[in-house]
Amino acid sequence: MxxxxxxxxxxxxxxxxxxxxxxxxxxxxxxxDILTTYSDEExxxxxxxxxxxxxxxxxxxxxxxxxxYLRRYLGDSELAEDVFQNTFxxxxxxxGQYEAGRPxxxxxxxxxxxxxxxxxxxxxxxxALSLDQHQKELPDGEVRSLLELLETxxxxxxxxxxxxxxxxxxRASVDRLPDFxxxxxxLAYYQGLKYREIADILGIPVGTVKxxxxxxxxxxxxxxxASPSLREA
Amino acid sequence: xxxxxxxxxxxxxxADTERAVENYLRMFPEAQTKLELVRQALEPLEADKEEMExxxxxxxxxxGLVAQSRCGHLxxxxxxxxxxxxxxxxxxxxxxxxxxxxxxxxCLPLLFPLLVKAHRASKRIDCENNLRGMFISLMQYSDNHxxxxxxxxxxxxxxxxxxxxxxxxxxxLLNGVSLRCPANSNSSPQxxxxxxxxxxxxxxxxxxxxxxxxxxxxxxxxxxYRSDGRLCGVRRVPGETDLLPIVAxxxxxxxxxxxxxxxxxxxNHAGMGxxxxxxxxxxRWAVNRYVGPDDKDIFLNKNHELKAGLNQFDTVLAxxxxxxxxxxxxxx
Numbered sequence: 236m237x238x239x240x241x242x243x244x245x246x247x248x249x250x251x252x253x254x255x256x257x258x259x260x261x262x263x264x265x266x267x268d269i270l271t272t273y274s275d276e277e278x279x280x281x282x283x284x285x286x287x288x289x290x291x292x293x294x295x296x297x298x299x300x301x302x303x304y305l306r307r308y309l310g311d312s313e314l315a316e317d318v319f320q321n322t323f324x325x326x327x328x329x330x331g332q333y334e335a336g337r338p339x340x341x342x343x344x345x346x347x348x349x350x351x352x353x354x355x356x357x358x359x360x361x362x363a364l365s366l367d368q369h370q371k372e373l374p375d376g377e378v379r380s381l382l383e384l385l386e387t388x389x390x391x392x393x394x395x396x397x398x399x400x401x402x403x404x405x406r407a408s409v410d411r412l413p414d415f416x417x418x419x420x421x422l423a424y425y426q427g428l429k430y431r432e433i434a435d436i437l438g439i440p441v442g443t444v445k446x447x448x449x450x451x452x453x454x455x456x457x458x459x460x461a462s463p464s465l466r467e468a
Numbered sequence: 469x470x471x472x473x474x475x476x477x478x479x480x481x482x483a484d485t486e487r488a489v490e491n492y493l494r495m496f497p498e499a500q501t502k503l504e505l506v507r508q509a510l511e512p513l514e515a516d517k518e519e520m521e522x523x524x525x526x527x528x529x530x531x532g533l534v535a536q537s538r539c540g541h542l543x544x545x546x547x548x549x550x551x552x553x554x555x556x557x558x559x560x561x562x563x564x565x566x567x568x569x570x571x572x573x574x575c576l577p578l579l580f581p582l583l584v585k586a587h588r589a590s591k592r593i594d595c596e597n598n599l600r601g602m603f604i605s606l607m608q609y610s611d612n613h614x615x616x617x618x619x620x621x622x623x624x625x626x627x628x629x630x631x632x633x634x635x636x637x638x639x640x641l642l643n644g645v646s647l648r649c650p651a652n653s654n655s656s657p658q659x660x661x662x663x664x665x666x667x668x669x670x671x672x673x674x675x676x677x678x679x680x681x682x683x684x685x686x687x688x689x690x691x692x693y694r695s696d697g698r699l700c701g702v703r704r705v706p707g708e709t710d711l712l713p714i715v716a717x718x719x720x721x722x723x724x725x726x727x728x729x730x731x732x733x734x735x736n737h738a739g740m741g742x743x744x745x746x747x748x749x750x751x752r753w754a755v756n757r758y759v760g761p762d763d764k765d766i767f768l769n770k771n772h773e774l775k776a777g778l779n780q781f782d783t784v785l786a787x788x789x790x791x792x793x794x795x796x797x798x799x800x
Binding site: 290291294295298299302303306307312316319320323324327328381401402405406409420423424425427428429430431433445448449452455456459 | 471472474475478479480481482506509510512513515516517518519520521522523526527529530531533534537538
């Protein structure tokens, strides 16, 4: 590997005292902690201007968060790893298009989501939106149906499940959601993004985000009430 | 406002909408019930909210992939040409040959005169050495004959300038002496004894004439001088005769009617001059013929004739076939 590669592969984002020493692929490198205090936007800007260490800090910062998002959205750990790598590869390649001051986090999620959709498409797992599904995205109707459903529902098998079984059942039900609903649930609930950010990432109006989230919750409620317990299955 | 209850619980609303929902909840108590229902609807998701740990080496692999992608943009070193052991190694490329040829073309005109000059100087030095060898032989002869040098006589067969060769040969003094000037391509003559010369004169006059022209080789010898009508040879008197020239490169003429008689140098050295041996033993390179005593022409006597000198110091160095008293050209 060339010097640049060695330098690049030695990047890291883990903060410590004044300066930390880290062993990566046999190299001892020192990265100034000052980088870890910079914002995402500052790090990306520095990387664009040749400070390759900034890329490592950014990668370290989003490692868990982005992998968790992809893992939940794709439902496959190996696929999530591939998409995670491709996401940062695309970030490196597209950093020239980055507009100074634009928030990096939604942009990174946008890239990751597009990479994930491409991966699902390559694996024939992507479910295209149908006209019926669009028609169901009527906010008021979905809300009414969610509240009505919540008011009328009784205890289901999920309420009886505990611990690992409960966790697996929840994950299975989320995984069975259509892609366009699952990604909203993951982004809003598990990743904690605001509606506005989700709308920007997915390129849809905020109202559509709300309706998809409600629709997803309705489907989850139905699934949790109707499906048999794991033991029964 | 009910559509924002989920967003409110997830803290996904913008600040304005969030405040509006809070007001809605305060103003409508039944909204609290709805909010609780939504909270219960979301509650099961909490069971799977545990953070998912990425593989330990994911970051390293990602950095490696990115680095490989960036390095891939660097220009690759071209592959080395295959090694062909059977092919002969050419130390000279075409460009080298062209450069060398150009340099030669430029330098050759500059070097050529220098080379020619050095070559001529070398030949001249070899010629000087011939004359020194001849001087040693003549001095030995002189020592044996009370200071006299071989001399040209009035009557044949010793009546020509080249007679010194058979005289020295007769006394065994010609060993190691070359009569061929290195600067001249003529071959060295085959020496003959005085007896053979006399017989030749008696029996084959034509052959005798030819031999007399060839015996002296590339060199001219002194014809001697006339004193009281008598032809005398050169006698070595140390301190008196040191400046007398006795041998030199052969002049380009052996007849008085030759146009070259006027001013031409010997042709042994391309007409550029001639080596002259003096009786003191020194050899001098002379670019003209006027290097005798008092700057006299060494190839003619004081009367500018191709004859013997008019006095002791009027030395005339003549080609082998020249007589002391030139006769009319023979009719062939």
